Amino acid sequence: ETGVTQSPTHLIKTRGQQVTLRCSSQSGHNTVSWYQQALGQGPQFIFQYYREEENGRGNFPPRFSGLQFPNYSSELNVNALELDDSALYLCASSSSAVAGYEQYFGPGTRLTVT
Amino acid sequence: GQNIDQPTEMTATEGAIVQINCTYQTSGFNGLFWYQQHAGEAPTFLSYNVLDGLEEKGRFSSFLSRSKGYSYLLLKELQMKDSASYLCAVLPEYGNKLVFGAGTILRVKS
Numbered sequence: 001e002t003g004v005t006q007s008p009t010h011l012i013k014t015r016g017q018q019v020t021l022r023c024s025s026q027s028g029h030n031t032v033s034w035y036q037q038a039l040g041q042g043p044q045f046i047f048q049y050y051r052e053e054e055n056g057r058g059n060f061p062p063r064f065s066g067l068q069f070p071n072y073s074s075e076l077n078v079n080a081l082e083l084d085d086s087a088l089y090l091c092a093s094s095s096s097a098v099a100g101y102e103q104y105f106g107p108g109t110r111l112t113v114t
Numbered sequence: 115g116q117n118i119d120q121p122t123e124m125t126a127t128e129g130a131i132v133q134i135n136c137t138y139q140t141s142g143f144n145g146l147f148w149y150q151q152h153a154g155e156a157p158t159f160l161s162y163n164v165l166d167g168l169e170e171k172g173r174f175s176s177f178l179s180r181s182k183g184y185s186y187l188l189l190k191e192l193q194m195k196d197s198a199s200y201l202c203a204v205l206p207e208y209g210n211k212l213v214f215g216a217g218t219i220l221r222v223k224s
Binding site: 004020033034035040041042043044045056058099102103104105107109 | 155159201212
């Protein structure tokens, strides 16, 4: 069984640029959630995708957008990058969008905006 | 609003027992998770509580009191590899959208 994978591992971008981060969910999982973790903080929920539809969104501006594909992999897109977007971006997959199902986290993508 | 509080840092000795507390005030409650996160790595699942009481899993136990908005994670027979950040996360509503605390950095010394 393959776990959650994310790419790239690290990324450096300039303010104003756009970035796409990718996540492959664990086999059999149809739900993917994205989190932003700033240094020294807990992860903050960005949004969740369930069966290719957005299924809830946290307090993030519209320049944060996402997609989920038929194989349940997912992308996080961030436009007009700001310095504060520098963080570890985690994706987590689960076998259901129902409360209580364990979320399995990927290793994350470390984004640095200069 | 959602508010989850944990101590910022704790230090304990190898072989000892440590209790990490978490208090929460959220708009709803559908369960509480504890995750362990080593520096630069992904959070890994430790426990899930939805009913009051103690859940034991090897060296780790987690307790929940819904009426008090309180949980703790108990780590026994501490090992050096337990040095990590411990994250308390609440499911405030139906669905699987976790709200995390800032985490407690645990340092285990020999």
